[in-house]
Amino acid sequence: MKRFSFAAGPCPIPPEVKKQVAEDVREWKGCGVSALELPFTGDEFAEILESAESDLRSLIEIPRSHKILFLQGGATAQFALVPMNLARVGWHCDYVESGYWSRRAIEEAASWWDVRVIASGAAGRVPNFDEWRRNSDAAYCHFTSNESADGLQFHEFPQGGKAPLVVDMTGDFLTRPIPVEQLGLVYASALKSLGASGLTIVIVRADLLVRGSSGGIPAPFDLARQTAARSKVNTPPMLAILVAARMLRWLVEGGGISTAFLRSQERSANLYSIIDGSGFYRCDAAPDARSRVNVCFRLPDPELEESFAHEAEALGLLHLRGHKRVGGLRASFYNSTADEAVDGLLEFMTNFMRRNG
Numbered sequence: 001m002k003r004f005s006f007a008a009g010p011c012p013i014p015p016e017v018k019k020q021v022a023e024d025v026r027e028w029k030g031c032g033v034s035a036l037e038l039p040f041t042g043d044e045f046a047e048i049l050e051s052a053e054s055d056l057r058s059l060i061e062i063p064r065s066h067k068i069l070f071l072q073g074g075a076t077a078q079f080a081l082v083p084m085n086l087a088r089v090g091w092h093c094d095y096v097e098s099g100y101w102s103r104r105a106i107e108e109a110a111s112w113w114d115v116r117v118i119a120s121g122a123a124g125r126v127p128n129f130d131e132w133r134r135n136s137d138a139a140y141c142h143f144t145s146n147e148s149a150d151g152l153q154f155h156e157f158p159q160g161g162k163a164p165l166v167v168d169m170t171g172d173f174l175t176r177p178i179p180v181e182q183l184g185l186v187y188a189s190a191l192k193s194l195g196a197s198g199l200t201i202v203i204v205r206a207d208l209l210v211r212g213s214s215g216g217i218p219a220p221f222d223l224a225r226q227t228a229a230r231s232k233v234n235t236p237p238m239l240a241i242l243v244a245a246r247m248l249r250w251l252v253e254g255g256g257i258s259t260a261f262l263r264s265q266e267r268s269a270n271l272y273s274i275i276d277g278s279g280f281y282r283c284d285a286a287p288d289a290r291s292r293v294n295v296c297f298r299l300p301d302p303e304l305e306e307s308f309a310h311e312a313e314a315l316g317l318l319h320l321r322g323h324k325r326v327g328g329l330r331a332s333f334y335n336s337t338a339d340e341a342v343d344g345l346l347e348f349m350t351n352f353m354r355r356n357g
């Protein structure tokens, strides 16, 4: 039986990428050693990093003003590293609260500097841009484009504002176009979009890096130093970077972001329409704030939700339980989620409803 994961993370790895990475680990391009045995200072690893960077640059059209960094520590490390690098004592930082992950970011930042929560969402919705009380003296304004635990997403990016925008795009990175030129810093933990944990991609406007808390930042996490050293201040997470490089190539060859975005819209719309039309499944998120990546839904009672997840598993449809803080059910569709997986889930949902509705 084929098995498919709908986990919020890590994303599935397409079979052809798995095969390629397995080959790379066995032997890197006929050079007699494994990709795991390459020194990080050598030409071979430089080539891997270069391929990842140039594919990423072309996929989301990153202007020259912005640098790309490949860092350790996941998005959670960035919750502290963003305030450490972009602000200093006495500065204020604006944060938008829209769900579980933005609250985690706010908590971390508040242990560094003065954090002003400039807008908060309510159940099932994210705060509209016109509700954001942005401060022009803020070091930056942070928001979370996709709340993976709550199944919420900002479908647009805010315009204007004096303070640079900082976005946690871990949840929907590379599933939609990104107006990088309007943003100060974008970060994304690679496991959700590019498949291996431990790596975080940071895209940052170079001129913001001179403002950091100057001193006291550990070298591997000092964004200015990492920029100067091209992400090689010390040994970077090489295996995760290799996986990301292979995934980025796969994305480019598969039609890039416009194709990915269309699929993301189409698949999530199909699932939401089954939910909305069912009178059985329920989605509490407002239509204009629904995540196209993490579709969160409920059944009339928790026992039914449990049998849903259980029966789905027996059919090879895995990891459909919601985030532990939120409960319910959740299906996550990444670029690498197979069409067969999505079709299987929709069919199962229709059958389950017929039997239990």
Ligand SMILES: *Cc1c(COP(=O)(O)O)cnc(C)c1O
Pocket: 009, 073, 074, 075, 076, 077, 101, 144, 146, 147, 148, 149, 168, 169, 170, 171, 189, 190, 191, 192, 198
């Ligand atoms: C998953 C997720 C994180 C956490 O990523 P880690 O790599 O585990 O630190 C942060 N923010 C968002 C929006 C996420 O979806």
